[in-house]
Amino acid sequence: MAGRRAEILALARLDAHEVLRSHWPVVVGLLYTALAALLTFAALRESTVLGFTGTGRVLLAFAHGLLLLLPLLALSATGQTLNRAREEGALELLFGHPVSPGGYYAAVTLVRFGLLLAPLALILLALPAITWATLGDPVPWGYLGRTLAVGAALLWTFTGIGMALSAHVANQARAAIFGLLVWAGAVALVDFALIAVMLQWRLHAGTAFFLAALNPVQCARLALISGQDPELAAFGPVGFFLAQRLGARGLLVLGLVWPLVAGTLAWLVGRARFRRGDLV
Amino acid sequence: MRIEVRALSRRFGKVVALADIALALPAGCRIGLVGPNGSGKSTLLRVLMGLLEHEGEVRVGGLDPRRQRLELARRLAYVPQIAPALAATVAELARVVETLRGLDVAGLAAYAEALGLHWTAIADVSLRALSGGMRQKLLVALALAARAELLVLDEPTASLDVATRETFFRMFDELPATTTSILCSHRLDEMRHLVDHVVCLEEGRVRFDGPAEAYLATRALSVIEVRLAAGADSAWLDELGFTAGHAGWWRRTVDRTEKLALLPRLAAAGDCRLADFNVRDLESIVVEDPREAR
Numbered sequence: 001m002a003g004r005r006a007e008i009l010a011l012a013r014l015d016a017h018e019v020l021r022s023h024w025p026v027v028v029g030l031l032y033t034a035l036a037a038l039l040t041f042a043a044l045r046e047s048t049v050l051g052f053t054g055t056g057r058v059l060l061a062f063a064h065g066l067l068l069l070l071p072l073l074a075l076s077a078t079g080q081t082l083n084r085a086r087e088e089g090a091l092e093l094l095f096g097h098p099v100s101p102g103g104y105y106a107a108v109t110l111v112r113f114g115l116l117l118a119p120l121a122l123i124l125l126a127l128p129a130i131t132w133a134t135l136g137d138p139v140p141w142g143y144l145g146r147t148l149a150v151g152a153a154l155l156w157t158f159t160g161i162g163m164a165l166s167a168h169v170a171n172q173a174r175a176a177i178f179g180l181l182v183w184a185g186a187v188a189l190v191d192f193a194l195i196a197v198m199l200q201w202r203l204h205a206g207t208a209f210f211l212a213a214l215n216p217v218q219c220a221r222l223a224l225i226s227g228q229d230p231e232l233a234a235f236g237p238v239g240f241f242l243a244q245r246l247g248a249r250g251l252l253v254l255g256l257v258w259p260l261v262a263g264t265l266a267w268l269v270g271r272a273r274f275r276r277g278d279l280v
Numbered sequence: 281m282r283i284e285v286r287a288l289s290r291r292f293g294k295v296v297a298l299a300d301i302a303l304a305l306p307a308g309c310r311i312g313l314v315g316p317n318g319s320g321k322s323t324l325l326r327v328l329m330g331l332l333e334h335e336g337e338v339r340v341g342g343l344d345p346r347r348q349r350l351e352l353a354r355r356l357a358y359v360p361q362i363a364p365a366l367a368a369t370v371a372e373l374a375r376v377v378e379t380l381r382g383l384d385v386a387g388l389a390a391y392a393e394a395l396g397l398h399w400t401a402i403a404d405v406s407l408r409a410l411s412g413g414m415r416q417k418l419l420v421a422l423a424l425a426a427r428a429e430l431l432v433l434d435e436p437t438a439s440l441d442v443a444t445r446e447t448f449f450r451m452f453d454e455l456p457a458t459t460t461s462i463l464c465s466h467r468l469d470e471m472r473h474l475v476d477h478v479v480c481l482e483e484g485r486v487r488f489d490g491p492a493e494a495y496l497a498t499r500a501l502s503v504i505e506v507r508l509a510a511g512a513d514s515a516w517l518d519e520l521g522f523t524a525g526h527a528g529w530w531r532r533t534v535d536r537t538e539k540l541a542l543l544p545r546l547a548a549a550g551d552c553r554l555a556d557f558n559v560r561d562l563e564s565i566v567v568e569d570p571r572e573a574r
Contacts, residue, residue: 002379010379014368021367021408089364093419095331096358096432097380098350279331 004103011099011107019077019115028073029119035065036127058131059140063147063224066120067190067217070151071158072183077112078162079179080172082274087172092280101275105163109267113159117152124148146227146252150220153259157216158183160263164270167277186217195237205241212238216259223255281341281355281430281460282307283328288336290323290484297323298334299484305477307341308457312475312492313464319481321464322361325432328462329358341429354381357428361435361464363415364407370418371403383425391421394451396444413439424451431461449473472496502539505531506546506557513553520545528555533562 002010019025039061082105085091094104124147128139161182169175189197189211198208212218222239226248235243243251288301298320305311313321326332330345330352338345343352366373377383389399395417407415416439423431437445452474455461463475471478471492478495480488488495507528508514514524520542522530534542539559546557 002381006379010376014366014372014376017368017372017406018366021406089360089362090366092326092331092360093358093364093366095349096329096353096356096360097377098353099380100350278333280326 002098004100007100007103008107008110011094011104012111014094015108015111016115019111024077025115025119028077028116029123031069031073032119032123035069036062036123039065040127040130059127059143059147060224062127063151064221066147066151067154067221067224068187070116070120070154071186071217074112074116074155074158075162075165075179075183076176077116078109078159079165079169079175081108081112081163082166083170083172083175084166086170086280095279101279102271105167105271105274109159109163112162113156116155116159120151120155121148124151143227147224150223150252150255150259153256153263154216154220157259157263157266158186160265160267160270164266164273167270167274186215189215190218190221190236209238209241213242213254213258216262219251219255219258221255222251226251226255282339283309283311283341283460284337284339285328286337288324288327288334288338290320290327290332290334296484298327301336301484301486303479303486303489305460305479307460309460309477310475311460311462312471312478312495313462313481314466314471314478315481315487318483320484321481322434323484324481325434325462325464329353329356329432355428356430356432357423357426358432359416359419359423359434359436361438363412363419363439365415366407369404369406370399370410373407373418374403374422377422377426381426383422388421388425391425391451392418395421395447396441397421413441413444416440417444420448424455429459431455431459433461434464435466436463437465437467472500497536499535501533501535501562502559503531503533503562504539504542504546504557504559505529507555509553509555516549516553 039058082091085108091104095101124144128137128144131137132139162179165175165178165182169178195208197203198205218239222235222242225235225239226243242254246254283303283305285301285303288298289296290298301324313324315321323332327334327338328340328345330349333346340352341355345352368376374383374385374388377388378385392399392402397414397417402410402414402418407418410418416436420433420436420440423433423436437448440448452461461474463471465471475492478488478490478492479486480495480499488499504522505525506517506522508517508530514530517530520532522532525531532542543559546554
């Protein structure tokens with residue numbers, strides 16, 4: 001009989017067919033490409049007036065765009081995974097065989113995370129290559145690596161949250177709405193919005209900073225900015241406060257570790273729910 | 281695999297799907313699970329396979345289906361009522377099942393061929409591209425090739441053509457005597473030939489649990505249809521309880537005793553007063569004993 005790894009790989013192959021059939025990776029790749037193309041074009045236009053400001057600046061702008069895009073894509077790719085499979089009868093077929101719920105959960109997570117990350121890695125390699133080829137600008141390998149690592153951590157956060165959503169919410173439409181609410185909350189509660197909330201509710205500054213640090217999108221944002229533009233104007237007040245205390249390296253660690261931890265916690269909660277509840 | 285159920289209940293919100301079910305079915309038994317739509321048949325099957333949470337005690341082959349689901353799944357094979365339209369190819373699904381339960385793909389291909397699927401032609405075709413009947417054949421082949429101790433079949437022939445159904449019946453007959461099977465079906469011809477025990481559910485409760493013969497003798501109804509010869513008098517048909525239909529056809533629904541009493545009388549009249557007659561099973565099996573209803 002199948003070992004754990006063989007079971008996960010077999011189920012992952014099966015799920016990969018579903019994902020590829022939906023052309024979802026193509027959509028993801030096109031969105032990344034469109035964002036990169038837009039920012040490169042903007043940078044090239046700017047360069048005619050001010051002189052080209054560098055691949056690093058294009059990458060920073062791209063990274064900011066990714067902060068909005070990655071959570072939404074990850075939630076869309078995962079938030080309806082289990083409930084859709086249940087409604088379509090795929091779970092009933094598979095669990096008639098010796099398939100463990102944990103193995104299935106791991107397999108579909110692996111596929112969705114991989115198919116979100118692979119196009120991101122490709123575009124992050126292509127973007128500097130294009131600016132290097134057209135403008136001769138040196139490739140900022142360090143910042144490239146930082147963006148990929150932080151982007152992967154952020155993708156993992158929302159992959160974990162999306163999988164937990166799909167395990168908890170039986171109805172696909174409701175899962176999609178919850179996913180949108182999670183996304184809106186995460187991108188709204190970065191720095192300036194958080195300051196507004198703080199002022200409105202007269203929150204203690206420490207509480208507001210703690211809340212900011214809890215938001216994986218904020219953590220990822222600070223980790224990305226600290227590698228390129230560690231100034232108040234770019235950070236925002238909460239980010240600047242955290243940067244003063246943690247330093248650039250601390251922000252990078254926070255931006256990598258906390259999203260990974262948050263995603264893993266959410267993933268484990270979803271896995272526990274899926275294993276404990278009705279399978280079909 | 282012996283199946284034992286005590287005080288089994290399951291609710292979906294306010295809806296009671298199963299209420300205080302008690303069953304004790306011996307190993308090697310061929311069970312027909314019947315009942316109207318929404319009676320709890322599929323829920324019971326899913327509970328027995330460990331797919332649903334429940335209250336009460338359930339043991340299948342001595343295993344707790346929820347706590348020992350993987351061990352149980354290795355010993356059972358299941359054909360769901362609706363074959364999902366997966367994007368994976370037939371070969372890919374076969375490879376997955378081969379990995380999961382050590383299934384011999386060559387053996388699976390042989391079963392598939394016997395059921396009318398041309399394995400080499402469909403191996404690289406997505407399940408989504410197959411017709412419902414072809415997917416059903418594939419799932420039946422997968423289940424039979426598993427050589428499981430317990431076979432759970434939820435309306436397995438609903439999408440099959442007549443020839444394939446006959447092949448399936450033959451394959452089912454050839455299963456080892458030790459194989460326990462649960463056949464959920466509305467088709468009387470399947471019930472009559474394939475099962476030796478019937479469990480009938482209604483509104484989540486057991487209405488009948490006993491030998492198939494006893495169940496079918498009273499609840500399996502037939503329809504007798506006769507067509508009068510041109511110019512023949514119809515009064516005698518009226519006296520026999522037939523009602524007039526379209527195009528000269530008369531019909532009467534009968535149980536087995538009535539059928540056996542009526543057929544000789546109709547046969548005797550066949551040469552002069554009847555142009556044609558048919559006897560066919562009523563599509564669905566009635567839950568209630570008609571004699572009790574009267």
